[in-house]
Amino acid sequence: MTVSLSEQMGAMALVDELRHRDMELQDHLDLPRRRAEVAERIRAYYQNNGIHYEDAQVEEGVRAFFSRRLMFEAPTLNFAQRLLARLAMAHRKLMIWTACGVMACALGLGITHLVDTTLNTRAGQSADRLTRIIEQLNDDIAVQRQRLEQVKARLEQQPQPVVAALVAKIDPLLPSTNLSFTLDRPDPITRENRAQLQTRIQMEQLKLSTPRKQLESARKRLNRVDHVYASLDLQRHLLDRLKAMPLPAAERLDMTNWAESVGKDIARLRLKKADATLAALKDYLDFATEPLTIELIDRPGIKSGVERCYEESGCSEDSLRGKSWYLIVEPLDSTGKPAFAPVTSVEDGTTRWANRFGVRVSYEEYLRVRQDKLDDGHISQRLIGEKPANSLTLRFNQRTSPTPDMILEW
Known part of the structure; x- marks a missing residue:
């Protein structure tokens, strides 16, 4: 194996460096010589400054020097250096607290996102519910409007003052056209536009309160019209049945007067009393038959x-x-x-x-x-x-x- 000249020179330089370091180490480890050198420097200091001294004082200075020779004396640190040192010494706890903080932040962000998602979903559901309410109201208005037209047609064929009075009150309550509805729902619903959407929903719901009350009032009056016609039909049926029944004259007269008196209660919209009278009249006619x-x-x-x-x-x-x-x-x-x-x-x-x-x-x-x-x-x-x-x-x-x-x- 052939070693180049450059490698040989590098090896020799490394050996010289190691020998030099060893010499310095041996020099520091030669304690008697080092003690003598320190003693000599102390004497020179005293002599140069004109200070009287004794050998015991020199020996005491040598002992003091070598007593602190292998001790580490920490340098004086400022606030930033002390803070960095404490953080470095407490790095494990710091990592744990940092991890906990990161987890808490992540959990808070997750909860915030979940709450926002829930609120956004509820706002969308409220908008959908409002749309369905409008559709149902328009359908109901159409149904009640059709009922009103049927009542008007029957009223032309069978004039009834009490029905005419009810119709006059129903007409202004039912809109002639469907209720308009413009919600302008954003897509998607976010935290930024949710409050504005909820405000618009509340405003639309407030606008619907009056039509809903009017529609309910119109429905009740139409139900009363149906009730009036049902009572009149039953009265007419019982009168026809009474006329066809061969009752004694006195009994027929009493029953006829009784049946015709129901008309006064119907005209005054005392329909419960009229129905009770008609039910009793029917029972008496059934009783009379058998x-x-x-x-x-x-x-x-x-x-x-x-x-x-x-x-x-x-x-x-x-x-x-x-x-x-x-x-x-x-x-x-x-x-x-x-x-x-x-x-x-x-x-x-x-x-x-x-x-x-x-x-x-x-x-x-x-x-x-x-x-x-x-x-x-x-x-x-x-x-x-x-x-x-x-x-x-x-x-x-x-x-x-x-x-x-x-x-x-x-």
């Missing part, structure tokens, strides 16, 4: 008769003074099923539909029925009256008076 028989009740657990005492001081068992007697009866239809009949109580004057009621009889008839039931536990003769078809009047036989008193409770 034939009924009136028989004494003869079933276990149900009284067949009751004794009433109206004497204020009390009734004696041996006295007939202040007493009345009633037999408990029930109306039956043509199939033998219990039916209802309008009964007016003689005790309080109230009238209601009842499927059981008491009919006043004489004391002798009361005892006769009582004895009949005691004989074998049943009443042999139960028939006490009837109501023929096409009639409203209950007719009783000779077992009681033609128009006996009746009671509803016992």
Whole structure:
């Protein structure tokens, strides 16, 4: 292997440098010589400055010099140097706190972004909801406008002052055209334009409050018009049915006057009262149509008769003074099923539909029925009256008076 001259020269220079460093190191490690040199420099200082000294003082200076020879004395640092040094010594904690700060900032930014996204989505949903409300309002306006036109057409064919008055109030409430709507929704919705969009939505919602109230008012009045026509139709139907029914003249007149009086309530828009009257009229016509028989009740657990005492001081068992007697009866239809009949109580004057009621009889008839039931536990003769078809009047036989008193409770 051949080594070039340049490499040989480089190696020799490196060896000389290492030898020189070793010599300097040995020189510093030669402690007796170094102590002597330090002692000599101290003596020279004292002599040059004219200071009296002793060998002990020189020796003390040498010991002091070599006592601090291998000690590190930190230099005096300014504020910036001290801060950098502390940061360098606490770099691990600093890194941890820095990481925590970075994570907190990232989390805050993430939450802020999530909140902004949620608010932007809600603003978009509010805009979509407002658009749907406008569409529904326009559809509803079209429906109510069509109803109004139908009412006007019927009003021309069947003039009704009460309907005409309602129509006059409905006309100004319904717009002739659809509601206009310009929201100018931005795309996309951001934090910068969200507040402006929400303000426009609130303004549009405020503008819609009046049309919505007017539409609701128009709908209620149109419903009332429908109600009026329904009541009038039912009244007309019941009057036609009454005319076709062969009732006795007196009963027909009473029912006709009753049916025609409903028109006054309808004209005054007292529709609940009119409907109640029409419902009662219908019940009476249904009652009049069917034939009924009136028989004494003869079933276990149900009284067949009751004794009433109206004497204020009390009734004696041996006295007939202040007493009345009633037999408990029930109306039956043509199939033998219990039916209802309008009964007016003689005790309080109230009238209601009842499927059981008491009919006043004489004391002798009361005892006769009582004895009949005691004989074998049943009443042999139960028939006490009837109501023929096409009639409203209950007719009783000779077992009681033609128009006996009746009671509803016992």
